[in-house]
Amino acid sequence: MPMAKRMKRLAAAGVAFCACLAASGALAHPHVWVTVRSQVAFSPDGKVAAVAHDWVFDEMYSSFATQGLAKPGELVKRETFAPLAQENAAGLADIGYFTTLKIGGKAVDFGNVTEYWMEERPDHLVTFHVVLPLKTPAPPGKYFTLLVADPEYFIDFEFDDTDPIVLRSAPSGCSASIAKPKPLEDAEKQTLTESFFSGLAPGTNFGFKMASRVIVACP
Amino acid sequence: MNPTLRALPLRAVSSLALIASGAAPALAQLAQRPFSVGGGEGGGGASGGVTGWLLAEQSQLTHLIAAHVHALHGDPAAIWGLIGIGFAYGVFHAAGPGHGKAVIASYMMANDRALRRGVVLAFLAALLQGSVAVALVGIAALAFNATSSEMNRAADWLALASYAGIIAIGAWLCWTKGRALIKALRARFARRASIERGTLYQGAPWRAAANGNGKTAFRAAAPGSPDAVGEAAECGHSHALDPAALGEGFSWRGAAATVIAAGSRPCSGAILVLVFALAQGLFAAGVVATFAMSLGTALTTGALAWAAVFAKAVAMRLAAGDDSRVALAARGFEFAAALLVLAFGLALLLGAQGGA
Secondary structure (H helix, E strand, O other): HHHHHHHHHHHHHHHHHHHHHHHHHHHOOOOOOEEEEEEEEEEOOEEEEEEEEEEEEEEEEHHHHHHOOEEEEEOOOOHHHHHHHHHHHHHHHHHHHEEEEEEEEOOEEEEOEEEEEEEOOOOOEEEEEEEEEEEEEEOOOOEEEEEEEEOOOEEEEEEEOOEEEEEEOOOOEEEEEEEEEEEEEHHHHHHHHHHHHHOOOOOOHHHHHOOOOOEEEOO | OOOOHHHHHHHHHHHHHHHHHHHHHHOOOOOOOOOOOOOOOOHHHHOOOHHHHHHHHHHHHHHHHHHHHHOOOOOOHHHHHHHHHHHHHHHHHHHOHHHHHHHHHHHHHHOOOOOOHHHHHHHHHHHHHHHHHHHHHHHHHHOOOOOHHHHHHHHHHHHHHHHHHHHHHHHHHHHHHHHHHHHHHHHHHHHHHHHHHHOOOOOOOOOOOOOHHHHHOOOOOOOOOOOOHHHHHHOOOOOOOOOOOOEEEEEEHHHEEEEEEHHHOOOHHHHHHHHHHHOOOOOOHHHHHHHHHHHHHHHHHHHHHHHHHHHHHHHHHHOOOOOOOHHHHHHHHHHHHHHHHHHHHHHHHHHHHHHO
């Protein structure tokens, strides 16, 4: 066999093997599903002061979270959930609160989380409530965006269909709307396909690409 | 000598490095994240997917599992659907490094070429993983009514033990394969030196005289003996390589350690299904679904182990030429794979330590 051909085949074998391993890393998918209802709270002087989330978990994670916490037939109360709520709230900062609030294209910093709880609803789904205060309240500008997503895509966050966002004490004229994730463009699909075969990441934060955004306009 | 040929082991190493870089983002996980399940198996999704469709399909399977568990209340026949979906879930989901695929494949690459054994290892690791999940939820939740946090902590310990095991196996492989590589390098240089020295023997098959140990040169290589590959290659039988005849001996002890290290960390999906089934009063159905998932996982892992063995066999065949070069390529390949196992273990452990 000519050397060049031999080398080509060797390279092909290597690529095929890489693709197999890459596929194994690429097929990750969410394990936990969350329905999001968010509120944006404004301060009396019209600045964005805090984001409050109510996250409702899917029934599988809800079963997991409530396991061992209540007698059969009883709902898990906030007090009983306190340690788990505290555990989850404590980890939020490291992961960026699963929340990106951008004013004028710039992400704001959140301060310490002090208000949070978990409870089991009568339909047995678990809710996590958390208030994320902005480190420094900021004027809303012409518009700002709110994104709730897990960059690692272990958790799939979706805004609630009927009641995704509430603006509290917003300056008059502010309104909110939801932007669904853009379908992947051809170029992006191409990147994904290439990344599949090369085994290199198409760019981190894939979870963000799958997420809906809230857009709040304050003309 | 053709320079591209000389670069062959380098190519093997660089292709493995490529694999490692591809797996790296998926490995950087395991920190204790909010709302984690089973010690924090990350989605690992930062590396994306083939298409959004696949992701949607995966999510669909999880929801279908929940739906079938519900359906079992009224319709026992739903168990067949549950088994089928569990199996499909296992096939597709056999994804994260937590499932030990990368470890098994690398181990096979470093160590063994017998296809059937690779597949057996993959099955055993997947079955162990399912059993660990069943034992964890069965003992912790069913017997002791443990909470999710307590189960996460237990899973954390299992994960850490698993990573420590992977590191130990990687270190052991690096030690043995590193020595074999050095030996092959010496043999290679000795051969070149001897060619440069004299014209008389040029072109004659090289015998291991330059090895400095005349006794081993003509010893028949017993398959499975530690020196089998090197010797077999030196004896000039390497042109039509039988996958099983190549390579360092296969030890069941090493294989068992690999199965345990790769399979002792329970996966989030199985824990969720089991706890959910338990909450529905259908723990047995959860166990059935878990083992269906294990079988699916085993299929994917087995395919990967097969690919590893095959890739190496192809590489060795293509490297065929003079024997010391084949030996060197094989040793280089194996050492790189050994390094990879070690790197997997370290990356997993560091990732776990990061946030725990």
